Amino acid sequence: ESNGLFRQVATLSDARQIAEVIDEGRAMFVVSIPAEFASRLAQGQSTAVQLILDGRNSVTAGLASGYVSSIVGSYNRTLRQAAGLSGTGGVQIERRAWFNPNLESRWSLMPTLIASLSLIQTLLLAALSVAREREQGTFDQLLVTPLTPMQILVGKAVPSVMVGLMQSTIILLIIRFWFQIPMAGSIVTLYLGLLVFTVAAVGVGLSLSALSLTMQQAMLYTFLVVMPLMMLSGMLTPVRNMPEVLQVATYANPLRFGVAIARGVYLEGATLVDIVPHLIPLSVMIAVTLPLAAWLFRHRLG
Incomplete structure (x- = not known):
């Protein structure tokens, strides 16, 4: 902590606690x-320190690994100078990246495209479907029906939901068979999460x-909304690294939870229980956006 690069968030006494703090993003x-x-x-022998990295964001993990290596190298030089240790002594790092063993950027990025590209498609389809009919006057014909x-x-x-799921399927097949990125979780869990996410995106x-x-x-409204949603999704920059105000704002972003579901199920093997914390806010968005859209239609047409 003294170098200002890192902050200690916990002291663990059991190896089983490691998975908890990594999985929760703490x-x-x-x-x-x-x-x-x-x-x-003290005996002049070598020893090893294990560094367990969260490989879901390969860029951040790579930077952390580099900084830790530099700190350990500096510590080794200090030990040799102060205690006269031999060149073969000191501390060695054993690195292990969870969910992305080789820290390949495509492993971190590609699963997020399942949610992000589907969001763009569904937003456009949902926004244009009604606007086009209103522009052509055919929407008025629907209003005289008993619906x-x-x-x-x-x-x-x-x-729009069906098209979004079809696009997600195409992207999923490309990731699995073209880029050869193995899927760790259940396809049923993934599609359940994507269904809720897509409905929330359609509501927006x-x-x-x-x-x-x-x-x-x-x-115009769609393109104005898409960029902030992408930037605040955690796709490129972890949400926990954002300013606190923006972290709060991400709770209104369906893509944040869509990205978390796609990464969690595809890379980590997350179960249905694991993605429930992401499904709850998406369900709240559905319960808000669909009635809001209906009220806006009534208000604008009235």
Whole structure:
């Protein structure tokens, strides 16, 4: 901690606690120091320190590994100068990256595309589907039917959800068979999470559509929304590394939870129980955005 690069978040006494702090994202890495560490150094012998990295974000893990290596190298030089240790003595690092053994950037990035590309597609489809009909005047014909605004919106949402899941399937096949990235979790769990995520994304798209009178407005609103959603999703920069204000803002971002589900199931082998904390906020978004879109339609048309 003295170098200002790292902050100690916990002191673990049991190796089984390592998985907990890594999985929950509380720690970027864990340094495991053996019990005989000090005694072996005092005897002029080599000893090993295990560095367990969170490989879900390969860039951050690579930087952390480099910094730790530099710190250990400096510590070794200090030991040799102060205690006259031989060149073969000192501390050696044994690195182990969980969920991404070789710290390949594509392992971290590709699963996130399942959610991010689907978000763009579903937002556009949902936003343009209603705006186009309103622009052409055919939406007025739907309003004279016995259907309620909510029923009309559900009918518009179903095709967008199906297209989003189809696109997710195509991306999933490319990741698995073209890029040869193995899937650690259950395909059923992944699709359940993607279904809830896609419905939430469609709800946002329909809300944007309710605010739009023309297709141009719908496209403009969509592109204005997509970039902040991508930047605040944790796809490139971990959410915990963002300023606190932005961390709070990410709770209103469906892509944050879609990325977490895709990475968690695909790379970590997360179970249904593991992704429930991500499904809950997505379900809240669905419960808010769909009624909001229906209310906006009623309000604008009234």
